[in-house]
Amino acid sequence: MNRLHPLSAVTYAIQYGFLWLWVPIVLVLALGGIFDPISPAWSPIAAPLGFLAGAAYGIAYYYRFEYGITPDTFDVASGVFARRSREIPYGRIQNVDVRQGVLQRLLGLAIVSIETAGGGNTEASLNFVSESEANRLQDQIRRRTAYVKEQRRTKQRSANEGEQQGSQRPTEPDADSSDADRTGAVSGAETDTPSDPTAVPPDRADRTDPDSTPVDGEEPDAERRAYASEPDRQRRQRLFDLQARELLLYSFTSFRPAAVAAVLFVFFLATDPIIDLLVATAQPVGGPQEIGEGTATNYGILTVVSMINGIVITYLLSVAYTFATYYDFELGRTGEDFVYERGLLQRYSGSIPVEKVQSVTVTANPLQRLIGYAGLWVETAGYGPESSGGSQSAVPLAEQSRVHRFTENLTDVETPTFRSPPTMARRRYLVRYSLVAAVIVAAVFGLAQVTALEGWYFAAVVFVAVPPAAHLKYVHIGYFVGENHLVVRSGFWQRRTTVIPYYRIQTVSTRRSIFQRRLGLASLVIDTASSRTFFWGTPTIYDVDLEDAREAHTAGRKRLQSALRERARDDDLGLTVDFT
Structure with a gap:
């Protein structure tokens, strides 16, 4: 088992020291009101004792926190008084995120977060490890996860072949073929399985474990260094780079709702100084001299000036946030996963498992459509680093023709011919x-x-x-019922064109409000396993004719069943990671 970086002990000591600093102060104040011998003047003495106790607990937490890579699971043990041991199977791991802030990049540290399928919560977090150790963990876990998935698909293929052979009528053996030939053919069919170049064979899985028994006289540290010399990044195929021009266009043509929350937060922290600044800004154009003085016209001017200032500041903050978030964005592929890196002040590195992708969405606001650009997002089941849901940007911004080509190559969807509502x-x-x-x-x-x-x-x-x-x-609503995909388009300010493979559909429901029933209209809701985000809802075909809605509902249900049967027979991921 391994420990975190030694600087983690300092971090935990400071963190728990300040957390426990207030415990004795609160006790002294509370008990001082009950017992006369205890005086609130003891607080300056009790506070350092609480800080020392918290720092001691933080150091103990560091020494009691251990992690390790085993052939089948990633193990984490933590806790000082109450111990908690977790064994995370590789088949459940969905993503391994590596995050670095400004200070962490200067110190060569990183935070490793391990996410599992079925939820957006972090299963295990390592605060902090060295940058080289973070890369090693990310690469090894990714390769072991790929190996487990390949083994699972191999078993599924064998089971499907067995069912197909069992369903066929037995035939007489060929008189010219010997029993040895027939035996060899059968054994070859059982053992000849496609190999994944990124999969980790069992012997290599044991060999790359730094805690395993050395192989051929190598020491574990030497093995770790030998592995780190050929990281998984060197085998990565680059798919898309966000160029400087595209980054600037994306920053100035998109808006981050988080900027509004940031401006409101700052306003509530410093309300009086900000109001004084707004009044001083509005005075040259006819605003009031002081709050409480002036006419309705003066306050109207103050309101307009304040709104303009708020909009400009929020927009500039959104531009800066988008630029810092998607600076040096790269998308590549490793095996059957998309891998990405991005960030200026805080660097992110993670992966998007193709088998978890539920739908693909092309987005474009009016400004982006005006200049002929669009973005490409993927929805994954459960976890999504962009938000509490499962949304992740695969191509933040590129020319529309390029994004459409990416979408067609990724999903193999035919060019849609959209039908509009009545x-x-x-x-x-x-x-x-x-x-x-x-x-x-x-x-x-x-x-x-x-x-x-x-x-x-x-x-x-x-x-x-x-x-x-x-x-x-009206003109931005449309849908297309294809052979293998359902395509839904809606929205003017943020037009979203979502491509949903039939085998990813969980439920298809028809909804009708009171007004829709009077007009003979209905809305068709297509639900997948991806979590909804706060701003993006479930793909919905709005206000189509009731008969058309029932027809699309029936067609989607039938094609869902056939798509599931074909996918189980062919063992197909449904998407391709080489979408260029």
């Missing part, structure tokens, strides 16, 4: 947006009744945007 749906959107505009006008009217706001009726200008908004929503 024109009745456009009338529904017209009524819906008209109601929204009426609510906005009513809200402005109510505000004018309790304030000095005049000219509330100018808010009715929002009705001008209703017809184009309804039309744009």
Whole structure:
């Protein structure tokens, strides 16, 4: 078993020291109010004792934390008073993330997170190991996982061949063939299985374990160094690099909702200084001199100036965040996994198992469509480093033709011919947006009744945007029922075209609201095993004719069953990792 990097002891000591620092202070204050001999003045003495106790616990936690690679599992043991031992089978491991912050990169350290299938929580986290050790763990676990998956598929192929042979009628043996020939043919069929160049054979799996018995007189440390000299990265096939021009375009044409949360957080931390700054900014253009002074016009100018400043600052923060996140983005393949690296201040490295990919989505907002660019995302089952769901960017931004070619090569989907909803749906959107505009006008009217706001009726200008908004929503909705894939398109501000293989579909349900039932419309919801993110919902075909929805529902269910049978027979991953 191995231990973490020695600097981890310092980190845990400081972390638990400050955490335990408050325990004796709280006890002294609480007991001082009950027992007279205990004085709150003891807090300065009790605080260092709590810090020392916490630091001692952190150092003990470091010495009690162990991890190791075995032929079948990755083992982690932790805990000072209550011990916890985990054995993570390689067949359950979905991803091994390596993360480095600025300070960690300067010190040559890294955080290794091991994620398992079936959830987005981290199964094991190593804080911290050396950068070379992180690369070694990532490469070895990836190769052992590939070997386990290959063994599983081999057994499945053997079982399928056995079922096919059992279903065939026995025939008389050829008189010219000897028993020895027939025996050799059978044994060859059983032993001749396709090999994966990235799979780790059992002997190599034992040999590359740093804690295993040395082979041919090699010491474990020498074996580790020999392995580290040929990392898995050198066998990686590069698929896509985000060039500087594409990175800048992606940064300036996309928006990160996290920037809004960051601006609000800073505003709540320093409300008064920020308000004073906004007032000073609005004064040259007619804003109030002080809060509490001025007319309604002055405060209207202050509101407009504050909104403009907030939008500009939020946008610039989003640009900086996107640039730092996708700086030096690289996508490659190792065996049957996509592997990626990205990040400026905080460097990420991880993989996307192809067998966990549920759907592929092409995204593009109006600015990106205007310049002819789009992005490519994949949805995985359970874990996704981009968010709490399973979304991961495979191509952040590239020319539309290139992204479409990537999608077709990755999924083998035919060029879709989209079907649009009936024109009745456009009338529904017209009524819906008209109601929204009426609510906005009513809200402005109510505000004018309790304030000095005049000219509330100018808010009715929002009705001008209703017809184009309804039309744009309508023309960007479409679906395509192919032979092997279902393709769903929707959205104007963020148009998403999702390609879903039939064998990945979990459920297909038809939903109808009260208004849809009156118009004879329905929405078809296609659910896969991927977790929904906060901003991306389940792929849905909106407002199609009821008969068309039932037809697509039936076709999807039938093709799902046939796709599952074909995939089980052919042992096909359904996707190709070489999508260039």
